[in-house]
Amino acid sequence: xxxxxxxxxxxxxxxxxPQRFGDxxxxxxxxxxxxxxxxxxxxxxxxxxxxxLSEQVGTVRGLHYQSPPxxxxxxxxxxxGRLYDVVVDIRKGSPTxxxxxxxxxxxxxxxxxxxxxxxxxxxVTREPMTEIIYKCSNYYSKAHDxxxxxxxxxxxxxxxxxxxxxxxxxxxxxxxRLAEFDSPFxxxxxxx
Numbered sequence: 001x002x003x004x005x006x007x008x009x010x011x012x013x014x015x016x017x018p019q020r021f022g023d024x025x026x027x028x029x030x031x032x033x034x035x036x037x038x039x040x041x042x043x044x045x046x047x048x049x050x051x052x053l054s055e056q057v058g059t060v061r062g063l064h065y066q067s068p069p070x071x072x073x074x075x076x077x078x079x080x081g082r083l084y085d086v087v088v089d090i091r092k093g094s095p096t097x098x099x100x101x102x103x104x105x106x107x108x109x110x111x112x113x114x115x116x117x118x119x120x121x122x123x124v125t126r127e128p129m130t131e132i133i134y135k136c137s138n139y140y141s142k143a144h145d146x147x148x149x150x151x152x153x154x155x156x157x158x159x160x161x162x163x164x165x166x167x168x169x170x171x172x173x174x175x176x177r178l179a180e181f182d183s184p185f186x187x188x189x190x191x192x
């Protein structure tokens with residue numbers, strides 16, 4: 001089985017596309033394989049799988065993070081439907097601090113996004129009944145959970161949708177802007 005790996009404009013954030021094998025029944029794909037990931041230099045110890053369903057188009061979840069010592073790397077994919085997934089660099093001292101990338105993840109394209117610690121993560125659904133499935137390298141900790149505004153004009157994310165009328169949680173509506181946020185993540189200076 002092969003795994004296509006694409007670099008993005010944010011150091012360490014990768015687009016992974018596992019090979020799919022199809023026949024008259026549908027397809028089969030290995031969505032994650034520890035050895036294959038280690039062979040690619042991506043030896044992340046995932047400890048938790050999360051799965052969420054967003055019923056409505058225009059549901060936003062994010063921009064979220066977990067602070068150290070509960071920081072999380074994530075491997076994100078879409079199990080059903082279609083979503084626009086966004087990552088923002090929040091590593092102090094990073095040459096791309098505050099920069100973002102976005103990619104469409106869908107059941108059809110099978111793409112996955114690998115997000116290291118030190119990045120905000122969020123998405124907006126583009127189809128009803130969209131499912132997101134992701135692995136985490138650390139356990140959930142409510143005390144270390146946080147968010148930054150998804151529509152912060154200083155970040156300037158183009159979500160590809162009219163942001164009026166989006167479905168948000170109270171936490172995401174009340175999230176601070178990036179300028180009000182003291183990031184707990186430090187850029188280590190290593191560019192891959």
